[in-house]
Amino acid sequence: MNEAEGLRQRRHIRPQVITEDNTAQETKDGSTYSSKVFRVTLMTLAVSLIIPLLGAIVLLDCPIDPQPISFKEPPVLTDALEPNFKLRQAERLFENELVGPESIANIGDVLFTGTADGKILKIEDGEVQILARLGNGPCRTREDEPTCGRPLGLRAGPNQTLFVADAYYGLFEINPVSGQVKTLVSTETPIEGQKMSFVNDLTLTHDGRKIYFTDSSSKWQRRDYSFLIMEGTDDGRLLEYDTVTKEVKVLMVGLRFPNGVQLSPAEDFLLVAETTLARIRRYYVSGLMKGGADMFVENMPGFPDNIRLSSSGGYWVAMSAIRPNPGFSMMDFLSERPWIKRIIFKLLSQETVIKFVPRYSLVVELGDTGSYKRSFHDPNGMVATFISEAHEHNGHLYLGSFRSPFICRLNLESV
DSSP, X not given: OOHHHHHHHHOOOOOOOOOHHHHHHHHHHHHHHHHHHHHHHHHHHHHHHHHHHHHHHHHSOOSOOOOOOOOOOOOOSOGGGOOOOGGGGOEEESTTTOSOOOOEEEETTEEEEEOTTSEEXXXXXXXXXXXXXXXXXXXXXXXXXXXXXXEEEEXXXXXXXXXXXXXXXXXXXXXXXXXXXXXXXXXXXXXXXXXXXXXXEEEEOTTSOEEEEEEOOSSOOGGGHHHHHHHTOOOEEEEEEETTTOOEEEEEEXXXXXXXXXXXXXSSEEEEEEGGGTEEEEEEOSSTTTTOEEEEEOSOSEEEEEEEEOTTSSEEEEEEEEOOSSSOOHHHHHHTOHHHHHHXXXXXXXXXXXXXXXXXXXXXXXXXTSOEEEEEEEGGGSSSOSEEEEEEETTEEEEEESSOSSEEEEEGGGO
């Protein structure tokens, strides 16, 4: 080893001087690198989510073909429509003993209702009994409804029998003691060349000869009622059945989800709830206006279901969803944006969509000219939920529901 090489080996390594500038530079470089990694990761995740979502929106079929519908601004909730908590004074009856008591009728003090499992129930002396069944089991899910049956509108007739509209099977007369069932109008028989897919509600004359009923759609069944509402299908009808001649006539066509129906006390006109359009139509069955129709109430604060007589000569109208004003109405927003509806139903199931509907229950009493007399509310549906009907009997309102596992009873003297 020569001297020069020895000097190179013995030369001390110069210590590195660490300064604040060096540390800051390293920190800056590390931070920049971390930021780049974060941005890249975030963009990768976004792309991995957005591309399949866009692909689903483009490629997936939509079960509905919605058309734009125009609404007026909802009525302001003031005066007779002023929000309150009166429905929270109702008591729940027979909780978890029945599910979906859509409609309620009484013969004397005995109550009758139809439930989601296809049964016609008789409620006497506080006991719930099975009176009849119109379909066959199983009755576990919405997919079972067509075979299980779904009794909706119920009415007590003048001969002390019960009349029932089943969404899938048609019109029936039932003996309230023996439970014997008689078919009046079957959905197997087309009416004027068009099938009935969603028989809904009924009303009848004092003598029981004429039964007026609604068929909500020839396209959608009851289990797909959210499709019917969101699509805005206008294939609903109002029909008349003559119990003597056995003939069925079509009175009105082109209705958007005709739902509850009620004959006036004088039997000169019918009221028909057109749920999708938040209004009630009037059809004249006698007098100079016979065969004509006009508007009874339009632009209602909610979406009307069943209509029933009130003891004051007016009408009770049940609503399970409202159009708040002041507030935001999702249905009004979506009505003119069918493209959003298509996306919603491409990505979400009916049950999921229904969960986004605010639980605001409302019952209004209309005068004989269609004016609002009073209203009962339950914001957030804390007691009364998914109301489908308000049936007055013996100083109380019995509130039916298309989903809840109970009947509500409201003492009218207390409100």
